[in-house]
Amino acid sequence: MSASRIQSHRRNLLRLLGAGAATHMLPFGIGRAAAADKLVVGVIYVGPRDDFGYNQAQAQAVAVIKKLPGVKVIEEEKVPETVAVQKTMEAMINQDKATLIFATSFGYFDPHVLKMAEKYPNVRFAHCGGLWTEGKHPKNVGSFFGYIxxxxxxxxxxxxxxxxxxxxxxxxxxxxxxxxxxxxxxxxxxxxxxxxxxxxxxxxxxxxxxxxxxxxxxxxxxxxxxxxxxxxxxxxxxxxxxxxxxxxxxxxxxxxxxxxxxxxxxxxxWDWQTPYTQIIKATIEGKPMVNFLRGGLKDGFVxxxxxxxxxxxxxxxxxxxxxxxxxxxxxxxxxxxxxxxxxxxxxxxxxxxxxxxxxxxxxxxxxxxxxxxx
Amino acid sequence: MSDGGDSLAFGSLALALLGGALRVSTPFLFVSLGECITEKSGRINLGLEGILVLGAMSGYGVSLASGSPWLGVLAAGLCGLMMGLLHGGLCSLAKVNDIAVGISLMLFGTGLAFFLGKPLIQPQAPMLPSLELGAWSDSAQLQSALRINVLLPLGLLLALLLHWGFRASRWGLALRLVGDNAAAARALGYPVVPIRIGATAAGGFLAGVGGAFLSLYYPGSWNEGLSSGQGLMAVALVIFARWNPLRCALAALLFGAAGALGPALQSQGITAGYYLFNAAPYVLTLALMAASWTPGRSLAGAPGELSLTQR
Incomplete structure (x- = not known):
């Protein structure tokens, strides 16, 4: 019992420190170098990965980025478009140390991704299909989509x-x-x-x-x-x-x-590997988050x-x-x-x-x- | 639109609803008949939704592996039987609440089915054949409406058999006695617990077969969103049908038609309020429950030992 109390004290202390540190930190890039040498990428699907459809198209791109050097991918399937996706994102961020999250379903964007992005300014969130608006949405959020x-x-x-x-x-x-x-x-x-x-x-x-x-x-x-x-x-x-x-x-x-x-x-x-690799490349090179990524046939998105x-x-x-x-x-x-x-x-x-x-x-x-x- | 057009559209809507009823009702029919047997014995099994999904998964898997959809149906039934035995056995222990066990069984069944069913989403298993009852007609729409699966007539036959059996056969009377008054059944020397376990297992078997229909005939694919609560609605349907197998069959057809209402109206260009029409089966469930439930009085036809109806 006393051990757990000490633990909770320690957790509070860490939280305080973390909050203090976050206000001094630049939005991107700096925290990452210290976290791990491999970029941990979290991918969240709304359904099973082999559904002959939407999720399969995303998973095919994920299979490609898994082979990229310096990238570790964690995935979770069948995450509903509810507060459940916020929990999944927090788990990926806190437990797996993910610093880039692909939230692939439309309903994840507002309010779930936006809320998490405000809470974790050092994590990048790439959302499929959302309409990212300059000035209205956080800078660490990006949306990618194709002109299908x-x-x-x-x-x-x-x-x-x-x-x-x-x-x-x-x-x-x-x-x-x-x-x-x-x-x-x-x-x-x-x-x-x-x-x-x-x-x-x-x-x-x-x-x-x-x-x-x-x-x-x-x-x-x-x-x-x-x-x-x-x-x-x-x-x-x-x-x-x-x-x-x-x-x-x-x-x-x-x-x-x-x-x-x-x-x-x-x-x-869909041919999602194009936007996936672009976003991962920008993250690894420490460039700002690609906030608005679109492409059609000629860009190889579809x-x-x-x-x-x-x-x-x-x-x-x-x-x-x-x-x-x-x-x-x-x-x-x-x-x-x-x-x-x-x-x-x-x-x-x-x-x-x-x-x-x-x-x-x-x-x-x-x-x-x-x-x-x- | 002219009057002639309206009546034509109405006829084709009626036909669409008939087709929908015949296509969609079979899982409702099997699950509700199974639940009817279980509840007649004085137990309620809310886990049939889980059994339905598990049956759909195992039926699809066995059909894929063996090449025979009928083996798949059998396997789905046996899976359901095992789950029913589990429910029946657990509920026979002292102070175990059958509703709580049912809910955990539902979660267990769906979870197990999703876990084991991952590799089955992609492949295409052999499907159950259909009967062309509309071959005599020239109308393509009528032909398609009357294209049914052999499980549907089997289920309707079963409803007749159960209706007769509950009233007139020795096992039917024993089942009802156990469900209405366990003390009297015990006094007459009927083994109450084994009969209840048997009834729950039989109910599980039928629910499993209902699941196999989903994955092996209509819509004919294994997918995690396959059931959308049909097993739960079938439990509500039994209460609405007052534990009468023939009324279960009618109610199953009614629910099937209600499910077809949304798509049928939209395909005819009647598109306003489609959210409401899509919700028709659920609204129907609520409305029927409200209409058939009188506070302060137990339902006519309810088995006396049912925990659901006891005060």
Whole structure:
């Protein structure tokens, strides 16, 4: 008993010392050199690492950074987007001495990552998908993301080319800006093939709900939809259901081609190793945190899946031409005039939103041609 | 939209709900029938959610390893049986509360399934075959709505059998007696504890089979988010069905249809309030519980020994 009291005294003393030290310290770099000679990187996933989807795409990049010299990686899977992720981050920081944390799920950002970043100014937090704002958010937080809507546009081209009735289906988890941007890009891609194409959206309400996703796929196909794509954490169930029902599918996050050898057209895949290595390099070299890191096809952040057998030669040609333009960086997806599905003009005629435009990261509408409601 | 369009949409919504009911209800049906047997004996097993998930995992694993989905179903059932035995055995010890054991069993079952199921997320196991009951129709939607799994008719048959058995068979009467009045059962020479353990094990078996349906037929994949509380809802459903197997079957179909409501409406372009429709099964659970529960009076049909209904 007395021993534990001494311990708690000592802990308080350390806390005091730590707080004193922190106020004198510069935000980055200095504390690290003393901590360990290896950079400890913590990675937090919202689901299992081999989910054929979102988490798998992150884990593939983590497998690459594990091989980097001077880097030690610790991982935790299935951490919910609640206060649980704060506990995980604190454990990684205090017990494993992690000084760089990759928080890979969208809902981790606000308030969890922001709160931890204020509490631990010497730790860097790299978040996937959050909208980091200069002046509003701590300097030791960075957000990285890819313009995967470019690949969704290519998905839309392949989907509308393969569809007979030009009725496409999109199964989405939640109506957040990234998801809406993907749905809209998918529609615009489809409409570049057939201006009458429509996209029906079903929101399931959460990132991983297999029964509801299967139900959504079945009801869309029952309504005459013949190409499905999605934005959920694991597209496995949706792609498998489409294949069983004889419908086409476009993948997301990672390649699901293996799951649907007949109907898989193409897919929008992440290539996260590019941002991961950039952020780790900056940390090791003691450069300031990369606060805002974005990239598309041409930067190697995203890539399309190879075409499946059901994609016609014509569709391949069209898709490849658009891809080439995107690789050169002169293919803005969202250019006015664009009207949303309530009739409001959202991008005025003549206005062109470049891929980097922060307006796009706050997207809160579904374009005309999308059947669905936020 | 014109009137003709509306009635067409309504017909196709009804069809979508029917299809959803037939696709989604099977796990509810098996778990609730299992729980019905267990509760008839005077025990309650809240751990069926854990058994469902464990059954889904083990069924998927065995189907993958053996190449036979039916072996997977059997393995899932046996896993459930073991878990049921564990629950039944633990609850037979003095001063053990069956609700607390059930909750720990639920956490144990899901935890074990997630732990052992890690390598099963990626591979594709052979699936259970489906019966094409809609082959006579030209309508693709009707065909797909009536494409069911053989476990569903088996479950419905089982419901009939249990309904008859609880009333008319010797084992059914013994089970009910044990559940209604343990002292009377003991006086008549029935072994109360073994019957209860047996009933819990049988309930576990059925819940395991329900889990195998999830992973081996619909949605047909092993994933940690697979169940989303279906095992727990099935327990509530038994109370709503007043411990009657036929009403369990009806309630399972109703819950299946409620689960299909959200996606079905959205796919037809009725998109307002989808959060509400997606929550339909849960709202239904709450509403039914509230409607069927009268304070101060035990439920009609409730087994007398059930800890849940005792004051």
């Amino acid at each position: 809507d470019e690949c969704q546009y290519l998905n839309g081209i392949a989907a509308a080319s393969a569809s007979k009735g030009k009725k496409l289906g999109f199964i989405a988890a939640k109506p957040i800006p990234q998801v809406l941007r993907n749905i809209n890009a998918f529609l615009l891609g489809a409409r570049s093939v057939d201006p009458k194409a429509t996209v029906r959206v079903i929101f399931t309400g959460d990132w991983s709900l297999p029964v509801k996703e299967a139900e959504a796929a079945n009801s869309l196909i029952d309504q005459g939809v013949d190409v499905l794509t999605c934005h959920v954490d694991s597209p496995k169930v949706i792609v498998e259901t489409a294949e069983r029902r004889g419908a086409f599918s476009c993948g997301y996050h990672a390649s699901q081609a293996k799951l649907a050898p007949k109907g898989y057209l193409t897919g929008a895949e 890539k399309p899946s190879p075409f499946g057998p059901a994609v016609s030669a014509e569709a391949r040609k069209k898709s490849d031409a658009v891809k080439a333009a995107m690789m050169k960086g002169d293919f803005p997806i969202f250019k006015g005039p664009l009207v949303d599905n309530t009739g409001k003009t959202v991008v005025a005629a003549g206005k062109v939103l470049g891929q980097q435009d922060p307006l796009l990261e706050g997207m809160n509408y579904l374009l005309d041609g999308v059947i669905g409601q936020i």
